[in-house]
Structure formats: structure tokens, C-alpha cells
Amino acid sequence: MAAVDGGEVDHLAGERATAHFDVDAMKVAWAGSRHAVEVNDRMARLVASDPVFRKDTRTMLSRKELFKDTLKKAAHAWKRIVELRLTEEEANLLRLYVDQPGYVDLHWGMFVPAIKGQGTEEQQKKWVPMAYKFQIIGCYAQTELGHGSNVQGLETTATFDPNTDEFVVHSPTLTSSKWWPGGLGKASTHAVVYARLITQGKDYGIHGFIVQLRSLDDHSPLPGITLGDIGGKFGSGAYNSMDNGVLRFDHVRIPRDQMLMRLSQVTREGKYVHSDVPKQLLYGTMVYVRQTIVADASKALSRAVCIAVRYSAIRKQFGSQAGGPETQVLNYKTQQSRLFPLLASAYAYRFVGEWLKWLYTDVMQKLEAKDYSTLPEAHACTAGLKSVTTSATADAIEECRKLCGGHGYLNSSGLPELFAVYVPACTYEGDNVVLLLQVARFLMKTVSQLASGKQPVGTTAYMGNIQYLMQCKSAVNTAGDWLNPAAIKEVFEARALRMAVNCAQNISKAPSQEEGFSELSPDLLESAVAHVQLIIVTKFFEKLQQDIIGHGVKEQLQNLCNIYALFLLHKHLGDFLSTGCITPKQGALANEQLGRLYAQVRPNAVALVDAFDYTDHYLSSVLGRYDGDVYPALYAEAWKDPLNETVIPDGYQEHLRPLLKQQLKFSRL
Numbered sequence: 166m167a168a169v170d171g172g173e174v175d176h177l178a179g180e181r182a183t184a185h186f187d188v189d190a191m192k193v194a195w196a197g198s199r200h201a202v203e204v205n206d207r208m209a210r211l212v213a214s215d216p217v218f219r220k221d222t223r224t225m226l227s228r229k230e231l232f233k234d235t236l237k238k239a240a241h242a243w244k245r246i247v248e249l250r251l252t253e254e255e256a257n258l259l260r261l262y263v264d265q266p267g268y269v270d271l272h273w274g275m276f277v278p279a280i281k282g283q284g285t286e287e288q289q290k291k292w293v294p295m296a297y298k299f300q301i302i303g304c305y306a307q308t309e310l311g312h313g314s315n316v317q318g319l320e321t322t323a324t325f326d327p328n329t330d331e332f333v334v335h336s337p338t339l340t341s342s343k344w345w346p347g348g349l350g351k352a353s354t355h356a357v358v359y360a361r362l363i364t365q366g367k368d369y370g371i372h373g374f375i376v377q378l379r380s381l382d383d384h385s386p387l388p389g390i391t392l393g394d395i396g397g398k399f400g401s402g403a404y405n406s407m408d409n410g411v412l413r414f415d416h417v418r419i420p421r422d423q424m425l426m427r428l429s430q431v432t433r434e435g436k437y438v439h440s441d442v443p444k445q446l447l448y449g450t451m452v453y454v455r456q457t458i459v460a461d462a463s464k465a466l467s468r469a470v471c472i473a474v475r476y477s478a479i480r481k482q483f484g485s486q487a488g489g490p491e492t493q494v495l496n497y498k499t500q501q502s503r504l505f506p507l508l509a510s511a512y513a514y515r516f517v518g519e520w521l522k523w524l525y526t527d528v529m530q531k532l533e534a535k536d537y538s539t540l541p542e543a544h545a546c547t548a549g550l551k552s553v554t555t556s557a558t559a560d561a562i563e564e565c566r567k568l569c570g571g572h573g574y575l576n577s578s579g580l581p582e583l584f585a586v587y588v589p590a591c592t593y594e595g596d597n598v599v600l601l602l603q604v605a606r607f608l609m610k611t612v613s614q615l616a617s618g619k620q621p622v623g624t625t626a627y628m629g630n631i632q633y634l635m636q637c638k639s640a641v642n643t644a645g646d647w648l649n650p651a652a653i654k655e656v657f658e659a660r661a662l663r664m665a666v667n668c669a670q671n672i673s674k675a676p677s678q679e680e681g682f683s684e685l686s687p688d689l690l691e692s693a694v695a696h697v698q699l700i701i702v703t704k705f706f707e708k709l710q711q712d713i714i715g716h717g718v719k720e721q722l723q724n725l726c727n728i729y730a731l732f733l734l735h736k737h738l739g740d741f742l743s744t745g746c747i748t749p750k751q752g753a754l755a756n757e758q759l760g761r762l763y764a765q766v767r768p769n770a771v772a773l774v775d776a777f778d779y780t781d782h783y784l785s786s787v788l789g790r791y792d793g794d795v796y797p798a799l800y801a802e803a804w805k806d807p808l809n810e811t812v813i814p815d816g817y818q819e820h821l822r823p824l825l826k827q828q829l830k831f832s833r834l
């Protein structure tokens with residue numbers, strides 16, 4: 166039982182008793198290994214039992230209080246990490262369970278990886294140990310006021326001065342001000358800054374530079390540097406704990422060796438030398454972070470679903486006949502058809518995230534061996550999966566809020582803050598539409614190469630089966646036929662390929678490739694989504710081929726996999742019908758099968774969210790409590806609001822009393 170701070174009575178015990186599978190074994194399937202369950206559990210409990218990490222009044226803090234609280238938590242987390250000699254894995258989990266976005270996320274998540282990925286060995290030796298000991302704090306300063314998506318459009322310059330062996334970093338325009346980097350506003354001492362490299366009078370485009378921003382003695386900005394926070398953001402609490410910042414340079418000088426020189430170098434004389442590697446490796450940090458964002462999607466989604474499932478099992482409305490019990494809202498078919506696909510998606514994203522991590526590691530090993538052939542696929546997969554999983558997760562958190570009715574709108578439900586923290590994931594690390602267009606570009610290239618006989622590999626290997634997939638007809642005859650993985654895979658492959666080929670054919674009719682791509686971009690987005698959904702479905706099926714232990718675990722995962730796939734089929738029925746992959750009758754059969762699968766999930770629903778193994782602290786939701794003791798908690802929570810500190814509100818004397826008195830006079834007239 167994960168709820169270290171839960172109550173004594175288990176109101177959900179009846180729900181837990183109906184589960185048809187071993188929850189502890191499902192925890193292992195979810196976390197990836199028994200070791201992962203153990204270490205997650207230990208770190209989550211460590212955080213939950215430490216009063217410094219409390220977050221129950223976070224949404225009531227002012228911005229300044231919230232930021233200071235974030236600094237305090239980050240420093241305390243670091244103290245615990247050092248005192249307890251936590252491993253890197255444990256430390257990362259501890260920070261995850263502290264659950265408050267802050268400068269440390271960018272320090273560990275982007276600054277250090279950027280130096281490791283783009284710095285020479287010498288540069289890594291110099292900077293990484295300082296970062297690891299927190300002697301410096303770093304952020305990732307790429308985006309500017311005028312440009313975020315278009316990285317090649319950035320305006321900050323770094324001009325080499327051979328007289329002093331330095332780069333002069335400068336913000337030539339207002340729009341070149343760095344704008345958004347997390348941790349930049351108030352905390353960071355250093356940044357990896359992306360700027361146009363100019364040497365010997367030539368602009369060589371965007372490169373990374375390590376720039377010190379603040380004094381290590383008193384934290385004041387160094388000469389020529391203007392720094393600040395960009396202001397309050399969406400929602401209370403939420404991402405406002407982060408000091409997203411603005412930064413301007415006025416001819417700031419840095420030594421030449423602070424250019425990140427793994428991919429290209431500038432010599433003492435000012436000669437630009439580009440190593441024999443693809444330029445796109447400059448974007449490597451983004452590929453790395455996009456991959457981690459997919460893993461985060463399953464975390465955020467499973468959190469929201471856990472709250473909505475538990476509360477739906479507690480909440481009762483209607484159905485009382487002659488004083489009999491009312492119906493748990495979880496028993497309503499509409500509630501199930503809205504909620505269970507989200508539960509299935511949480512599992513699907515968890516497994517595709519696991520696979521993406523493997524893919525990333527594999528590609529990195531190949532790059533080390535100077536094999537760059539898989540880089541385009543790694544970019545397409547990370548970009549596409551980041552886009553599809555974050556968009557769906559943001560929508561799903563909002564759906565979970567609605568699934569919790571009015572109480573879901575209270576901050577104490579945890580859902581408004583979760584949504585506000587999560588929704589920028591659709592924008593940061595690449596706007597989701599911009600990223601899907603990158604996937605579409607990759608798909609169009611792959612389709613065009615089919616004609617020349619080039620055999621596609623990896624996640625596009627299915628396209629090699631073009632002769633069959635362009636004309637096949639689904640053989641599904643009964644609802645039960647939709648439980649056959651081959652039947653599902655075939656229609657997902659045919660849909661993705663036909664949509665891509667249709668786009669490619671239409672583009673070829675345009676006056677130019679570029680015009681065609683632009684004109685068809687709405688269709689290209691849908692084509693990219695179809696391809697990415699196929700990847701997620703395929704990876705879920707592949708997960709089921711692995712050795713899955715524990716009573717009933719595989720059966721539950723099979724149900725969830727089928728729900729995920731058939732729900733997508735139902736949602737995107739237009740795609741499947743218009744491409745001729747299925748008939749309307751087969752679409753109806755898929756929906757019939759979905760209903761049956763929901764009925765099978767119903768008795769297992771609470772246990773399936775218990776398998777996420779979240780503490781009440783991490784969930785921070787009165788509705789999602791492990792013990793289901795929702796109403797006393799809701800009632801108690803209300804009294805914590807600052808408005809309830811006094812019975813008569815501030816402002817009564819100035820604004821309420823005169824009004825009430827005036828109305829009294831008026832009514833006497």
C-alpha cells in the first residue's frame with residue numbers, strides 16, 4: 166500500500182477485492198522491474214514523510230512565496246541527496262516526487278546534457294564536475310522573444326575577436342532577448358546560450374556557448390548582462406514556481422574555449438572548422454529531452470486517471486430506489502467510455518516511453534561509432550511521440566477534471582494545478598504542430614524513396630509492404646475478431662500508409678514540393694498522427710510478447726492494449742473509413758467490442774490505478790486519496806483557505822457594509 170499519509174479506513178476495499186489480478190506484479194510491469202518498484206516507493210515515501218516537501222497550501226502562496234518555497238525545497242532535496250549518498254537514479258526520483266518545477270529541472274535536464282552532448286572531453290572535464298557539485302547552476306537559453314520554433318532564425322550573435330581570443334556575445338535587437346529559459350530569471354549562474362557564430366566576417370549559424378551570467382560571490386548579474394523573470398504564468402501555483410527568464414547581452418566577452426566545440430570549432434586564428442558529423446547533432450539536447458517528456462506524459466496522465474478512477478468509485482449519483490444505494494458514477498457506461506481509454510493510454514505511453522528510451526540509447530551508441538543512419542528516425546520518433554503523448558495527456562487531464570464533476574474544479578482535487586503545470590508541455594521543447602510537421606517531412610521522404618526500391622526500416626518498415634497495405638481489406642467479421650492483434654495492426658498500418666501516400670500524391674500535383682507541403686499541412690498533421698499512433702499500438706503489442714509475470718497481469722494488459730487501439734479506431738473512424746481500411750459495419754463491431762472490454766476493466770479499475778503506486782503526497786488530491794475518505798478531506802481542506810481565516814472578510818467595512826446600508830436607505834424611500 167503506497168499511501169503513507171492515508172487514513173485508517175479503506176473505503177475502496179470493496180473495489181480492491183474485485184480485482185482479477187496480482188496488483189504487486191502489475192506494479193512491476195508498470196515500473197519496469199522489481200528494483201524500480203522498490204526504489205520508486207522508497208523515494209516517494211522519503212519525500213512524503215518530510216515536512217519541508219509539503220505542498221498542500223501551494224496554490225495559496227503568492228508568486229514570491231512560491232518561488233522562495235521552491236528554492237527551499239530544491240536546497241533541502243540536495244541536502245538529503247548528499248546526506249543519504251543517493252545514487253543518480255534515486256536522486257532523480259526524489260526530485261520527481263518533490264513535484265515542484267524549478268531551476269534544478271533545467272540544470273539537470275538540459276544544461277548538463279547540453280555540455281555532455283556538445284562539449285569536447287576537455288570542456289566536459291572542466292564544467293560537468295562543477296555542475297554536479299552545484300558550484301554552478303545552469304540553464305538552457307535558446308528561445309528568444311522573436312523566435313522559438315525557428316531555431317535558425319535566432320538573432321543573438323557571438324562574434325569572434327582574434328585580438329583577444331574571445332567571443333563577443335550580443336543581443337542586437339529587442340526580439341533577440343532570450344525569453345523563456347527556465348531557471349534563468351533568478352537562479353542560474355550560467356547558461357548554455359545559442360547564438361549565431363560569426364568569425365572572419367562570416368555567419369556560420371547557430372552554435373552553443375557557455376556563458377556566466379551572475380557573480381558566484383553575490384549572485385549579481387555580470388557587467389553587460391540584463392536579467393529578470395518574464396512574469397506570472399497560467400494557473401495558481403503550477404509552473405509559477407519556475408523563474409522563466411529574460412536575458413540581454415551588451416557586448417559580453419567570453420573566452421573562445423567556452424564555445425561548445427564537439428561538433429565544430431573556431432581556431433585561435435578564427436578559422437571555422439566543422440567536424441565530419443551531421444549539423445543536426447546541435448539539436449541533440451532537444452532530442453534527449455523530448456524522449457524524457459514522453460516518459461513524463463505517462464506519469465502526468467496516470468496521476469490524473471488515478472484521481473478520477475478512485476473518486477468515480479466513491480462518488481454516487483442517482484439510481485436510489487426506495488432508499489436503496491445510489492449508483493457509483495464509475496458504473497455509468499458514459500463514465501467508463503470516457504475514463505477507461507485514458508487509463509489504457511497511461512499504460513500505452515508508459516510502454517512506448519520505455520521503448521523510446523531504449524531507441525535513444527541505441528542511437529547514441531551508433532553515433533559514438535560514427536553511424537548516423539538512424540538519426541532521422543530518432544528525430545521523427547522523439548518529435549512525433551512527444552507531440553502526440555503531450556497533446557493527448559493535456560486533454561486527458563482536463564477530461565479527468567470534468568469526470569470529477571464540480572469537485573474536480575477545486576484546487577484541492579489536484580487537477581487544476583496538474584493541468585496548468587502540464588499543458589505547456591504541448592509547447593515547450595518544440596510546439597506540437599511544428600514537431601508533427603517534422604514527422605510528416607520524414608514520412609514524405611520515406612514514401613518518395615519507396616519508388617526507388619529503398620527498403621524502409623525501423624518504425625517505417627511497414628511501408629515496405631506497400632503492395633499489400635494499399636489494397637488490403639480487413640477480414641473482421643465479428644466483434645471478437647477485433648481481439649486479434651494482427652487484425653488491429655493491419656488496419657493501423659494500412660491507414661497510416663494510405664494517408665501518407667495520399668499526401669505524397671497530392672503534394673506531387675502542386676507547382677512545387679514546398680507549396681504542396683504548405684497547402685497540405687493540415688492533412689500532413691493527420692498523417693503524422695496516424696503514423697505515431699501506429700508506433701504506440703505496435704509497441705504495446707510488443708510489450709505483451711515479453712515475459713510478463715503475475716496472476717492475471719497479462720490479461721489485464723491485453724485488455725488495456727485492445728482498448729487503446731479500438732478507442733483510437735473509434736475516435737478516428739473517419740480516417741479508417743475514408744481510406745477504405747474498414748467498412749462501417751467493421752467500425753460498429755469495433756465499438757461493440759470496446760463496450761465489452763470496458764465491462765471487463767470495471768472490476769479491476771481501482772486496482773489498475775493502485776498499480777501506479779502513488780503516495781497521497783504525490784497525488785496531492787483529496788479526491789484521489791488511497792483510502793477514498795473524500796468528503797471529510799474536502800470539508801477540512803476548505804477551511805485552510807486564507808479567506809476563511811476570519812469570519813468577517815477583509816473589505817467588509819469599506820465595500821460591503823456601505824452597500825448594505827445604502828440599500829437599506831433606498832428600500833425605505
Ligand SMILES: CC(C)(COP(=O)(O)OP(=O)(O)OC[C@H]1O[C@@H](n2cnc3c(N)ncnc32)[C@H](O)[C@@H]1OP(=O)(O)O)[C@@H](O)C(=O)NCCC(=O)NCCSC(=O)/C=C/CCCCCCCCCCCCC(=O)O
Binds near residue numbers: 446
Ligand atoms: C526542427 C525545427 C523545427 C526546424 O529545424 P531547421 O533546421 O530550421 O529546419 P529543417 O530544414 O526542418 O531541418 C533540417 C534537417 O534537420 C532535421 N532535424 C531537425 N531537427 C532535428 C533533430 N533534433 N535531430 C535530428 N535531425 C533534425 C530535419 O528533419 C531536416 O532533415 P532533412 O534535411 O529533411 O533530412 C527546429 O527549428 C526545432 O527543433 N524547433 C523547435 C525548437 C525547440 O524545441 N526549442 C526548445 C527550447 S528548450 C525548451 O523548450 C525547454 C523546456 C523546458 C522543459 C522543462 C521540463 C521540466 C519541467 C518539469 C515539469 C514536469 C511536469 C510533469 C508532471 C508530472 O510528472 O506529474
Ligand SMILES: Cc1cc2nc3c(=O)[nH]c(=O)nc-3n(C[C@H](O)[C@H](O)[C@H](O)COP(=O)(O)OP(=O)(O)OC[C@H]3O[C@@H](n4cnc5c(N)ncnc54)[C@H](O)[C@@H]3O)c2cc1C
Binds near residue numbers: 345
Ligand atoms: C513553460 C515553458 C518553458 C520553456 N522553457 C524553455 C527553456 O528552458 N529554454 C528555452 O530555450 N526555451 C524554453 N521555452 C520556449 C519554448 O521552447 C518555445 O516556446 C517553443 O519552442 C515554441 O516556440 P514559440 O514560442 O516561438 O512558438 P511559435 O512558433 O511562435 O508558435 C505560435 C504558433 O505558430 C504555429 N507555428 C509556428 N511555426 C509554424 C510552422 N512552420 N508551420 C505551422 N505552424 C507554425 C505554432 O503551431 C503555434 O500555433 C519554454 C516555453 C514554455 C511555455
